[in-house]
Amino acid sequence: MRKIDAEKKAKAAASRPSVFGPDIDLAAYSAEAEDHGSVRRLKELPAEFKDRAAYVGIDAEEDCRAGSFFQADHTVMFSESRHKGLEVMSTVEALAKYDWLEDYWWEAVGPDTDKYTAQAELKQNSGYFLRALPGARAEFPLQACLYMTRDGLAQNVHNIIIAEEGSELHIITGCATAQRMRSGLHVGVSEFYVKKDARVTFTMVHNWAEDMAVRPRAAAVVEENGVFLSNYVCMKPVRTLQMYPTAYCMGENSVVRFNNILLAPPGSSMDVGSKACLRAKGSRVEVVTRAITSGGDIIARGHLIGEVPEVKGHLECRGLILAEKGRIHAIPELQGEVSGIDMSHEAAVGKIAEEEIRYLMARGLSADEATAAIVRGFLDIEIKGLPEHLKAEIRRAVSLGGKDRLM
Amino acid sequence: MLQVRGLTVSVAGRTILGGVDFHVDRGETVVLFGPNGSGKTSLLKTIIGHPDYRVESGSIVFKGRDITGLPTDERARLGIGIAFQRPPAVRGVRLKDLLQACIEIRGETDGEIIDEYARRLNLEDFLRREINLGFSGGEIKRSELLQLMAQAPDFIMLDEPDSGVDLVSINLVGEVINGMLQKNRRAVKRSRAGMIITHAGYILDYVNADRAYVMLGGAIFCSGNPRDVLADIRAKGYEGCVVCER
Numbered sequence: 001m002r003k004i005d006a007e008k009k010a011k012a013a014a015s016r017p018s019v020f021g022p023d024i025d026l027a028a029y030s031a032e033a034e035d036h037g038s039v040r041r042l043k044e045l046p047a048e049f050k051d052r053a054a055y056v057g058i059d060a061e062e063d064c065r066a067g068s069f070f071q072a073d074h075t076v077m078f079s080e081s082r083h084k085g086l087e088v089m090s091t092v093e094a095l096a097k098y099d100w101l102e103d104y105w106w107e108a109v110g111p112d113t114d115k116y117t118a119q120a121e122l123k124q125n126s127g128y129f130l131r132a133l134p135g136a137r138a139e140f141p142l143q144a145c146l147y148m149t150r151d152g153l154a155q156n157v158h159n160i161i162i163a164e165e166g167s168e169l170h171i172i173t174g175c176a177t178a179q180r181m182r183s184g185l186h187v188g189v190s191e192f193y194v195k196k197d198a199r200v201t202f203t204m205v206h207n208w209a210e211d212m213a214v215r216p217r218a219a220a221v222v223e224e225n226g227v228f229l230s231n232y233v234c235m236k237p238v239r240t241l242q243m244y245p246t247a248y249c250m251g252e253n254s255v256v257r258f259n260n261i262l263l264a265p266p267g268s269s270m271d272v273g274s275k276a277c278l279r280a281k282g283s284r285v286e287v288v289t290r291a292i293t294s295g296g297d298i299i300a301r302g303h304l305i306g307e308v309p310e311v312k313g314h315l316e317c318r319g320l321i322l323a324e325k326g327r328i329h330a331i332p333e334l335q336g337e338v339s340g341i342d343m344s345h346e347a348a349v350g351k352i353a354e355e356e357i358r359y360l361m362a363r364g365l366s367a368d369e370a371t372a373a374i375v376r377g378f379l380d381i382e383i384k385g386l387p388e389h390l391k392a393e394i395r396r397a398v399s400l401g402g403k404d405r406l407m
Numbered sequence: 408m409l410q411v412r413g414l415t416v417s418v419a420g421r422t423i424l425g426g427v428d429f430h431v432d433r434g435e436t437v438v439l440f441g442p443n444g445s446g447k448t449s450l451l452k453t454i455i456g457h458p459d460y461r462v463e464s465g466s467i468v469f470k471g472r473d474i475t476g477l478p479t480d481e482r483a484r485l486g487i488g489i490a491f492q493r494p495p496a497v498r499g500v501r502l503k504d505l506l507q508a509c510i511e512i513r514g515e516t517d518g519e520i521i522d523e524y525a526r527r528l529n530l531e532d533f534l535r536r537e538i539n540l541g542f543s544g545g546e547i548k549r550s551e552l553l554q555l556m557a558q559a560p561d562f563i564m565l566d567e568p569d570s571g572v573d574l575v576s577i578n579l580v581g582e583v584i585n586g587m588l589q590k591n592r593r594a595v596k597r598s599r600a601g602m603i604i605t606h607a608g609y610i611l612d613y614v615n616a617d618r619a620y621v622m623l624g625g626a627i628f629c630s631g632n633p634r635d636v637l638a639d640i641r642a643k644g645y646e647g648c649v650v651c652e653r
C-alpha cells in the first residue's frame with residue numbers, strides 16, 4: 001500500500017476501538033525515548049538488556065543464529081544477517097531500500113483495522129524486516145528482539161517478514177521490558193508473506209512488565225504449498241494482552257499451524273486468538289492452545305473459516321485452572337461457507353483431576369511434585385515441523401515461565 | 408511388617424469397613440478374598456492413605472510406626488506400594504518420567520534400570536506413552552507392576568493383578584511378583600511382604616501365598632490356608648463362609 005493511502009486510512013481509524021479487549025487510552029503513553037545508540041556486536045549490549053533478552057530466547061552470543069535484530073525503545077541498536085540468503089534490517093531502512101516493499105506494506109493487515117494499527121502507521125517506531133531470498137535455507141534461525149526500557153512509553157513497530165519461493169525461514173522473536181519498567185504500551189504490526197513452497201516458523205516469547213498493555217496485530221498470507229508455523233509463549237504477568245493473528249491460506253495445499261502457550265498469573269488478562277481463512281483447495285490449518293491460569297483471566301479464541309471445498313481445519317484448546325480466582329473462556333468458532341470441508345474443534349477447561357495427583361502421590365511424589373509433573377505434561381505440546389533447537393527453545397521458555405509461579 | 412487393628416472407615420458418611428483386623432509379617436504373602444463390593448479395594452486405599460477414606464477408629468502400624476494419619480506420599484516413601492485395580496490415566500506425563508521419579512526417590516541414579524524393568528514386563532514400547540492413556544486392561548496391570556518395580560517398596564499391595572491378563576502375560580506378572588517378594592529366598596531371609604487381592608486365584612498358580620483372609624461386608628471374616636479357602640469358596644461360594652466353622 002502506498003504511504004499516502006496508508007496514512008489516510010490510518011487517520012480515519014485513529015480513534016476506532018478494537019473489536020476485542022479493553023480499550024486503551026493512547027494519550028496516556030509517551031512517545032519520548034532516549035537514543036540508545038548502536039552496538040557493533042550483539043554481545044556489546046548492556047548486561048541488563050542481554051539478560052532480559054536471553055529470557056525470551058535471544059542469544060547475545062549469536063551461537064546458533066543466522067542473524068539478529070535488536071531494537072530498544074525506538075532505537076534499532078543492531079541488525080545483521082550472517083547468512084547470505086537472508087536479509088535483516090529495520091523496516092525504515094527496508095522501505096528506503098526497496099520500492100517494491102509498498103506491495104507488502106499494509107497488504108495483510110489493514111492500517112484502519114483499529115486505533116492500534118492506525119497508531120503504528122502514524123507514529124511508527126521502526127520494527128524489523130526479515131527476508132529469505134528465493135531458495136534460501138539457513139540451518140539456524142534469525143532472532144529479533146523488541147525491548148522496552150522507558151516507563152510509560154508507547155512503542156509502535158511494524159514488521160515485515162517475507163519468505164520468497166522455495167525458501168525456509170526460522171525466526172525466534174522475543175519481546176521484553178527492562179526490570180525497572182512498570183507500565184507501557186506495545187503495538188506490534190507483523191505481516192508475513194510465505195511464498196510458493198516456502199516455509200516460515202515463527203516462535204515468539206513475551207516477557208512484559210506487569211502493567212503493560214500489549215496489542216500485536218499480525219497476519220500471514222500463505223501461497224501454494226507454503227507452510228506457516230506460529231508458536232506463541234506468554235507465561236509472565238501482563239495487564240492486558242489482546243491479539244488475534246490471522247492466516248490466509250491463499251495457495252493450494254498451504255499449511256498453517258498456530259500453537260499458543262499461555263499462563264496468566266493474578267492481575268493478568270490475556271485475550272489471544274488464532275484465525276485462519278482457508279481459501280484454496282487442499283489447505284489445512286491446526287490451532288493448538290494450552291492455557292493455564294494461576295489467578296488471571298484468559299480468553300482463548302479460535303476461528304476457522306472454510307471458504308472453498310476440500311480444506312481441513314482443527315481447533316484444540318485445553319485450559320487448566322490452578323487457582324480459585326482464575327478464569328478461562330475458550331471460544332472456538334468454525335465457519336463453513338461451502339460443502340466438502342472438514343473442520344472440527346475440541347475444547348476442555350478444568351482443574352487437575354485430584355485422582356491423578358493422588359495416583360502420583362502413591363508413587364512417592366509430593367502433592368506439589370505431582371502437580372508440577374502434570375502441568376509440565378499439559379504444556380508439552382507436540383509441535384510438528386519445528387527444528388529441534390527451536391523445540392528446545394520453547395521447552396526452555398516454558399520451564400522458565402512455569403518455574404517461579406507453579407513449581 | 409503391617410498391623411491393622413479395629414479399622415473402621417467411612418466414605419462420604421457411609422461406613423464401608425467395620426473393624427478390620429489383620430497383620431502381615433516380614434517375608435509373608437497374604438491373599439485377600441471377598442465378593443464384589445466387600446471392601447477389599449477400600450482397605451488397600453485406606454492403607455495407602457487415600458483422603459476420601461476416613462479412618463473413624465482403629466490404627467495402621469507399618470514397620471512399628473503408626474501411619475494412620477500420614478499423607479499418601481509419605482507412606483509411599485516409607486515403603487508401601489500399591490498396584491491399583493483401576494488406576495487413572497495421566498495425560499501429558501510419560502510413563503518413563505514417572506518411573507524416573509520413582510527410582511530417584513529411592514536414590515537410584517542408573518536410569519538404564521528402567522529399560523531393564525520394562526523389558527521384563529514386555530513394556531519397552533510403552534515408556535514414551537502417557538501413563539495408562541489408551542492402555543488395554545492387561546497393559547495397565549503390567550504398567551502398575553512396572554511402577555512398583557521402580558519404587559521397590561517393602562510392602563507390596565496388588566489389587567487383582569491377574570484380572571484380564573492373558574496366559575502369556577500372567578507368567579511374566581507372576582515372575583515379576585515373585586522377584587519383588589524375594590520368593591527365591593527363604594522366608595526368614597526376606598525383607599519384604601505382600602498382599603494380593605484375587606477373585607479367581609489364577610495368580611496363586613504362580614505366586615505362593617502363606618495365608619488367606621476372607622473379607623465380607625467390610626470386615627475380615629476368617630483366615631486360613633489359601634488353597635483350602637479358595638477351594639471352599641469355589642465349592643460353596645461366600646455363603647459357605649458364613650456358616651463355616653473354621
Ligand SMILES: Nc1ncnc2c1ncn2[C@@H]1O[C@H](COP(=O)(O)OP(=O)(O)OP(=O)(O)O)[C@@H](O)[C@H]1O
Nearest residue numbers: 418419423441442443444445446447448449450459
Ligand atoms: N469412593 C467411594 N465412594 C463411594 N462408595 C465407595 C467408594 N469406595 C468404595 N465404595 C463402596 O464401598 C464398597 C466396597 O468397595 P470396594 O471397591 O472396596 O470393593 P471390592 O471388595 O474391592 O470389590 P471388587 O471385588 O468389585 O473390586 C462398595 O459398595 C463401594 O461402592
Ligand SMILES: [Mg+2]
Nearest residue numbers: 447448449492
Ligand atoms: Mg476392588
